[in-house]
Amino acid sequence: MYDGLVRRSGVRPGDRVLDVGSGTGYLSGRAALAVGPSGRVEGVDPSPTVVAYANEQAPANTTFRVAGAERLPFEDASFDLALSCLAVHHIPADDRVQAFAELFRVLKPGGRLLIADFRPPTGRLSRLAIAAFSGHGAEDVRLTDLALGAGFYIVETGRRPPLLCFVRATRPSG
Numbered sequence: 001m002y003d004g005l006v007r008r009s010g011v012r013p014g015d016r017v018l019d020v021g022s023g024t025g026y027l028s029g030r031a032a033l034a035v036g037p038s039g040r041v042e043g044v045d046p047s048p049t050v051v052a053y054a055n056e057q058a059p060a061n062t063t064f065r066v067a068g069a070e071r072l073p074f075e076d077a078s079f080d081l082a083l084s085c086l087a088v089h090h091i092p093a094d095d096r097v098q099a100f101a102e103l104f105r106v107l108k109p110g111g112r113l114l115i116a117d118f119r120p121p122t123g124r125l126s127r128l129a130i131a132a133f134s135g136h137g138a139e140d141v142r143l144t145d146l147a148l149g150a151g152f153y154i155v156e157t158g159r160r161p162p163l164l165c166f167v168r169a170t171r172p173s174g
């Protein structure tokens with residue numbers, strides 16, 4: 001699934017990639033393979049424990065830092081691609097608009113975004129499945145609205161069965 005998301009993101013060799021809510025660094029590791037030795041991956045996560053673990057396992061072209069999505073410790077327009085999987089629903093609801101504004105800020109004009117999270121539950125069964133899988137309540141995170149609100153151009157939305165949805169977008173270059 002993670003390789004599928006990385007492929008879908010349009011990652012290219014040499015890209016500088018941001019992974020938001022990087023956790024133990026699995027998605028970053030798959031992106032690190034795709035960008036190759038000329039590329040770089042930066043992961044951020046507010047949990048010092050997972051960041052320490054991720055840095056111990058990190059490939060040479062990857063670094064993890066302690067930070068939340070709502071305040072990214074990077075210069076404007078410094079990434080070609082931003083990725084995130086299963087992290088937006090962890091960002092406090094009141095901070096999500098700011099988090100997407102930060103993603104927009106740190107991406108270069110023309111930069112790419114791929115965000116995946118649990119899909120909005122459609123009924124009792126999917127609500128129960130998401131709650132069982134995640135260990136907490138299911139929630140509708142409205143990725144597309146958040147990306148549009150931040151100024152992104154939506155390229156594609158879709159599902160990754162059984163429980164994920166994703167939005168792929170770009171920061172307009174004009």
Ligand SMILES: C[S@@+](CC[C@H](N)C(=O)[O-])C[C@H]1O[C@@H](n2cnc3c(N)ncnc32)[C@H](O)[C@@H]1O
Nearest residue numbers: 021022023045046047068069085086087090091
């Ligand atoms: C379910 S884990 C997903 C980790 C990783 N993306 C993966 O797919 O394996 C969710 C992560 O979101 C992180 N998180 C919580 N609040 C966050 C925030 N405000 N900004 C960014 N990440 C956050 C958590 O610390 C946790 O590591």
